[in-house]
Amino acid sequence: MPRSPSDEATALHPTDESLAPAAPRDDAAALRLAVDALSPVMPIETTDxxxxxxxxxxxxxxxxxxxxxxxxxxxxxxxxxxxxxxxxxxxxxxxxxxxxxxxxxxxxxxxxxxxxxxxxxxxxxxxxxxxxxxxxxxxxxxxxxxxxxxxxxxxxxxxxxxxxxxxxxxxxxxxxxxxxxxxxxxxxxxxxxxxxxxxxxxxxxxxxxx
Missing domain, CATH: 1.10.1040.10 (N-(1-d-carboxylethyl)-l-norvaline Dehydrogenase; domain 2)
Known part of the structure; x- marks a missing residue:
């Protein structure tokens, strides 16, 4: 999928947490597993x-x-x-x-x-x-x-x-x-x-x- 201009113009450099894009329904279970695995070592947020x-x-x-x-x-x-x-x-x-x-x-x-x-x-x-x-x-x-x-x-x-x-x-x-x-x-x-x-x-x- 092409990146929007705002995507190209910004860079994400987490300091004390990570952000993950919300997943489509088919990938939601995999995302949940990833969040569960990473949460003990760093705060995780998902976003639409x-x-x-x-x-x-x-x-x-x-x-x-x-x-x-x-x-x-x-x-x-x-x-x-x-x-x-x-x-x-x-x-x-x-x-x-x-x-x-x-x-x-x-x-x-x-x-x-x-x-x-x-x-x-x-x-x-x-x-x-x-x-x-x-x-x-x-x-x-x-x-x-x-x-x-x-x-x-x-x-x-x-x-x-x-x-x-x-x-x-x-x-x-x-x-x-x-x-x-x-x-x-x-x-x-x-x-x-x-x-x-x-x-x-x-x-x-x-x-x-x-």
Whole structure:
């Protein structure tokens, strides 16, 4: 079956759970066996809207870029008002692009279509409650995120398939995605020179692109 444009423009990179498309009736028993086998080692969700789930998961994974750029944990980046504003701006930008492509966000890890539409429309003082809640769900143990873990191992990151996927999707609409593009550029810069950026440097880079 051909992939939809939204499928091609996004990549699913699970962090602490996996998503599986709901199976046709003939395959439902096999899917149930797979879910039962994997559930003891990782949380599993099934969905009837795989493209919508991919986009929601992409937004969940937006927390990865700033730790990779700054060397801080996810919780620390969200606690910093400057970095939280950058994260929120990247989420708003992504939601707008996804909606322009006709995406309906499927529920994933506490995010769903109604909540994400609220994030896009609400003023920052209210919308920032969502990333704050995402940080609380992670608990008190510092979470570096998968992208920072790759940086620490000296490996290339998956950023082109995360925020970079948003930039690609925006291009198919002839729209810019300056926030996500800046985050991609900064992650690649850290990959290259192994120097973490300060929150001030992050915001300065963002303002120079907008």
């Amino acid at each position: 809207d795989f493209a919508g789930a991919q986009w929601t998961k992409l937004l969940v994974n937006h927390v990865n870029a700033l730790p990779a750029i700054t060397g801080l944990s996810v919780q620390q980046t969200i606690a910093d008002p400057r970095l939280r504003a950058v994260l929120l701006a990247s989420m708003k930008e992504t939601i707008g692009i996804a909606r322009a492509k006709g995406v309906h966000f499927a529920p994933v890890q506490g995010l769903d279509d109604r909540l994400l539409r609220f994030v896009q429309r609400a003023p920052r003082i209210l919308a920032q409650l969502v990333p704050r809640a995402m940080a609380r769900r992670m608990g008190s143990t510092p979470n570096p995120g998968s992208t920072l873990q790759s940086i620490r191992r000296g490996q290339l990151t998956e950023i082109d398939h995360l925020n970079g996927a948003v930039v690609v999707a925006a291009a198919t609409l002839s729209r810019p995605a300056p926030v996500n593009a800046t985050l991609v550029t900064l992650v690649h810069a850290v990959e290259h020179d192994h120097r973490f950026r300060t929150p001030t440097e992050v915001t300065a880079a963002l303002h120079s692109r907008r």
